[in-house]
Amino acid sequence: MRVFTRRDFLQAAGAGLSGGLVWPGWPSSDELLALVLGSVQDGGLPQAGCYTARCERGRTAQPRYVASLALIEPASERFYLVDATPDLPRQMDLVPGEGFRRRAAARRPFDGVFLTHAHMGHYLGLAHLGREALGTAPTACYCTKRMAAFLRSNGPWSLMVDEGRLVLDPLEYDTWRRVSAALEVKAIPVPHREEYSDTVGFVFRGPRRSLLYLPDIDRWASWSRRIEDVVREVDIALLDGSFYSADEVPGRPLEQIPHPLIPDSMSRLSTAVRAGHEVVFTHMNNSNPVLDDGGPAARAVLDAGFGIATEGTTLPL
Numbered sequence: 001m002r003v004f005t006r007r008d009f010l011q012a013a014g015a016g017l018s019g020g021l022v023w024p025g026w027p028s029s030d031e032l033l034a035l036v037l038g039s040v041q042d043g044g045l046p047q048a049g050c051y052t053a054r055c056e057r058g059r060t061a062q063p064r065y066v067a068s069l070a071l072i073e074p075a076s077e078r079f080y081l082v083d084a085t086p087d088l089p090r091q092m093d094l095v096p097g098e099g100f101r102r103r104a105a106a107r108r109p110f111d112g113v114f115l116t117h118a119h120m121g122h123y124l125g126l127a128h129l130g131r132e133a134l135g136t137a138p139t140a141c142y143c144t145k146r147m148a149a150f151l152r153s154n155g156p157w158s159l160m161v162d163e164g165r166l167v168l169d170p171l172e173y174d175t176w177r178r179v180s181a182a183l184e185v186k187a188i189p190v191p192h193r194e195e196y197s198d199t200v201g202f203v204f205r206g207p208r209r210s211l212l213y214l215p216d217i218d219r220w221a222s223w224s225r226r227i228e229d230v231v232r233e234v235d236i237a238l239l240d241g242s243f244y245s246a247d248e249v250p251g252r253p254l255e256q257i258p259h260p261l262i263p264d265s266m267s268r269l270s271t272a273v274r275a276g277h278e279v280v281f282t283h284m285n286n287s288n289p290v291l292d293d294g295g296p297a298a299r300a301v302l303d304a305g306f307g308i309a310t311e312g313t314t315l316p317l
Helices: 006-018 053-059 088-092 098-105 120-129 145-153 157-162 227-232 262-274 296-303
Strands: 033-038 068-073 078-082 112-114 139-142 166-168 177-180 183-190 199-205 210-214 236-240 278-282 314-316
Touching (some): 068 088, 120 157, 145 157
Parallel strands (some): 112 139, 139 166
Antiparallel strands (some): 033 068, 177 183, 183 199
């Protein structure tokens, strides 16, 4: 796994304005790449009303963006977005290369958008592609049937559908769909609050490796599948790392905001990690101590062989 520091990432992305995918150590152009565009929970970092030292760092030296991926095919200059977050304008600036900027300026930055569910951090960024902002050209939107029905039936998303900006292309559960010569996807249902839509994780399969993207789930024990088995079926897993401990959010019991705790996930998946599967935590809440680089919680995760997603993490597929 090639991980850049934030400073490396921003400097390299800026250098990309002059053309080409130019990061040091950037993989060969025939690879499919997953690029982490964001790594924190829906409310972002800093989060509204949060004035902790962690959030204050997020306002200054260490901004973090809401959990999202870009899938990039460098040779064909094809770009896909995985979850459209409120941070989308800044996240688009993190995709390196003249080709992407040329496409974005022509109002067609993405060949497709994949949406996991209808919570604020995962689809509100679609508004930046609408008439009031970018006004994107017709773009495929891969999601579940329920998510598609929600977008089709509720404004302002319905206007984007009616105008042909979002071309809804629902996915069946547990069924592989070929998206391009280099990319296949499968949607797997997971238990998570379903106020507006169901929730899925995505398995993306490239020419060499596969990646599970599962940023939100209530609890592993609530799932009809064993996360241990699901992780063993892929090479890389980016998993819900919202909380490290149960006492992070005073006054709000985790029964109201259920997510697996990172130590529990590590206990379940330690055998898979020792066997060579990469497990990386993402979607961290602003209260999560693993966001403190070099702190005890972050060291415990890394020392156990797991990863912590940061903006600029690149995963060749």
